[in-house]
Amino acid sequence: MNQESPKPSAVLNGQTAVVTGGSSGIGAGIARALGEAGANVVVNYSGSRERAEEVVARIREQGSQAVAVQADVSSESDVEAMFRQAVEIFGTVDILISNAGVQQDAAFTEMTLDEWNKVISINLTGAFLCARAATREFLRRGMVPGRSSALGKIIFVSSVHEIIPWSGRVNYAASKGGLMLFMKSIAQELGAKGIRVNSIAPGAIRTPINRESWDDPEAKAELLKLIPRNRIGDSSDIGKAALWLASDESDYVHGTSLVVDGGMTLYPGFISAG
Numbered sequence: 001m002n003q004e005s006p007k008p009s010a011v012l013n014g015q016t017a018v019v020t021g022g023s024s025g026i027g028a029g030i031a032r033a034l035g036e037a038g039a040n041v042v043v044n045y046s047g048s049r050e051r052a053e054e055v056v057a058r059i060r061e062q063g064s065q066a067v068a069v070q071a072d073v074s075s076e077s078d079v080e081a082m083f084r085q086a087v088e089i090f091g092t093v094d095i096l097i098s099n100a101g102v103q104q105d106a107a108f109t110e111m112t113l114d115e116w117n118k119v120i121s122i123n124l125t126g127a128f129l130c131a132r133a134a135t136r137e138f139l140r141r142g143m144v145p146g147r148s149s150a151l152g153k154i155i156f157v158s159s160v161h162e163i164i165p166w167s168g169r170v171n172y173a174a175s176k177g178g179l180m181l182f183m184k185s186i187a188q189e190l191g192a193k194g195i196r197v198n199s200i201a202p203g204a205i206r207t208p209i210n211r212e213s214w215d216d217p218e219a220k221a222e223l224l225k226l227i228p229r230n231r232i233g234d235s236s237d238i239g240k241a242a243l244w245l246a247s248d249e250s251d252y253v254h255g256t257s258l259v260v261d262g263g264m265t266l267y268p269g270f271i272s273a274g
């Protein structure tokens, strides 16, 4: 572990963040942004340890501490073990970024129960298991004077598909729609305890999950028609939003989905029709 002290000016100094699915795409972007702001980062991964270690190395280069921890977020025992490890290493957890997610696309009539269950288990049940473990740790630890105005912060990475229906991906849209009311319900329940709960709803961000939409020029041109801002997002766009939601700068923001989508939810079809 890197023994250097975190940057003194950083807004998340002394705080520890668990970032699920932190070894790639949006999760890696958020892990780097929080690390740059001084947080200790637990980079969770389910597949390749190598990619998680690359993210850890980048964070350590920035002067913060980080470790890679394997866990399948849909497994209760894995999630419990990951939080135990985080507490053993860093003393507590202050921030959860529940980001791990998958797609298993199929036409509705062709969708198998396995495809349905896999997406719901990782995207929705995984969020439940991680948020419950984080909340229990926040309550166990209690307030630490001078660290943050909140007892803890939970940020879910949802999607514009908590709002926009998505044909051919009903399992994914159902998982993100469910995540929205899960987030709001626990925000209602936990607010008085000092725990802030929010989501980020990204639009199209250039990551491995949607490679076929931006790798091919024709597909990319079609995708850009859906984005008034006229560019595909980068994981750093989401990293900046997550940093703000995790910091005390957003102290009065609670129970909301911050849409970061270049305008995808503005019904762009109406630019030239209607």
Ligand code: NAD
Residues within 6 Å of the ligand: 020, 021, 022, 023, 024, 025, 026, 027, 044, 045, 046, 047, 071, 072, 073, 074, 099, 100, 101, 102, 122, 157, 158, 159, 160, 201, 202, 203, 204, 205, 206, 207, 208, 209, 210
């Ligand atoms: P990605 O494929 O790079 O990231 C998904 C991550 O989740 C991977 O690191 C993967 O290993 C991890 N993961 C998968 N199953 C897991 C499990 N069982 N346990 C732990 N980790 C697991 O793609 P991404 O685009 O970075 O996706 C991150 C999140 O952002 C997802 O929740 C996705 O739904 C959401 N999102 C992405 C976009 C986009 O345009 N890329 C848009 C909206 C929402």
